[in-house]
Amino acid sequence: MSGTGISTRKRTMDAAADEAEATATPARATRSKTEEGPNYRSMTPAVFFKFGFDRFHATIPKVWEDHSGECHATLHYLAPGTNESLTIVGSTGEGHGHAEVTAVTEFIISVCGGDKDKYKMYQRLGRGNALRMQCEGKPVCVRCAAFLGLLGIQRFNAHTQKIPRTMGSTEWSPIQPVRDFMRSYLDVTSDQITNFVRYRP
Numbered sequence: 001m002s003g004t005g006i007s008t009r010k011r012t013m014d015a016a017a018d019e020a021e022a023t024a025t026p027a028r029a030t031r032s033k034t035e036e037g038p039n040y041r042s043m044t045p046a047v048f049f050k051f052g053f054d055r056f057h058a059t060i061p062k063v064w065e066d067h068s069g070e071c072h073a074t075l076h077y078l079a080p081g082t083n084e085s086l087t088i089v090g091s092t093g094e095g096h097g098h099a100e101v102t103a104v105t106e107f108i109i110s111v112c113g114g115d116k117d118k119y120k121m122y123q124r125l126g127r128g129n130a131l132r133m134q135c136e137g138k139p140v141c142v143r144c145a146a147f148l149g150l151l152g153i154q155r156f157n158a159h160t161q162k163i164p165r166t167m168g169s170t171e172w173s174p175i176q177p178v179r180d181f182m183r184s185y186l187d188v189t190s191d192q193i194t195n196f197v198r199y200r201p
């Protein structure tokens with residue numbers, strides 16, 4: 001069990017949220033109405049990370065088991081044209097670290113060819129919430145939750161939860177093509193992505 005320290009973590013993150021609001025609002029006022037999303041470039045690494053974590057809407061359990069062994073995560077998406085449900089299953093230890101990252105990497109590279117416009121097309125399918133992550137063997141760790149939130153991926157259903165802590169000993173390190181995709185998709189600098197990957201939540 002590793003549920004201690006949640007309240008401390010929560011206070012830290014609330015402080016970061018206040019900071020995000022304070023810094024993001026003036027910048028947003030100057031952006032054109034056709035643009036969507038926040039101005040990530042104005043965010044500090046802590047605010048950027050916290051924004052992603054909050055954006056992945058999932059329940060935080062009071063206690064959880066730290067499964068450092070293998071687990072699976074399933075990315076659900078829709079087929080263009082038919083809206084047929086499709087899935088990609090990721091596992092831990094496939095060269096991308098956590099199972100969630102493995103599944104999203106496969107989607108970004110193999111399905112979207114690293115193209116942010118193609119990715120956004122998939123996002124708009126269904127009711128605009130087409131990309132969803134299912135991870136039921138364990139909660140989604142803080143790094144994966146921030147990663148998924150920044151990429152506009154939501155939980156599959158209430159059985160997928162998240163925790164404000166790191167988990168296991170597996171390295172968390174998306175491959176370079178995924179980092180390049182994030183930089184383009186979020187319109188941020190390479191340094192911001194590097195800081196995000198290295199950030200110690």
Ligand SMILES: [Zn+2]
Nearest residue numbers: 098140141144
């Ligand atoms: Zn994770």
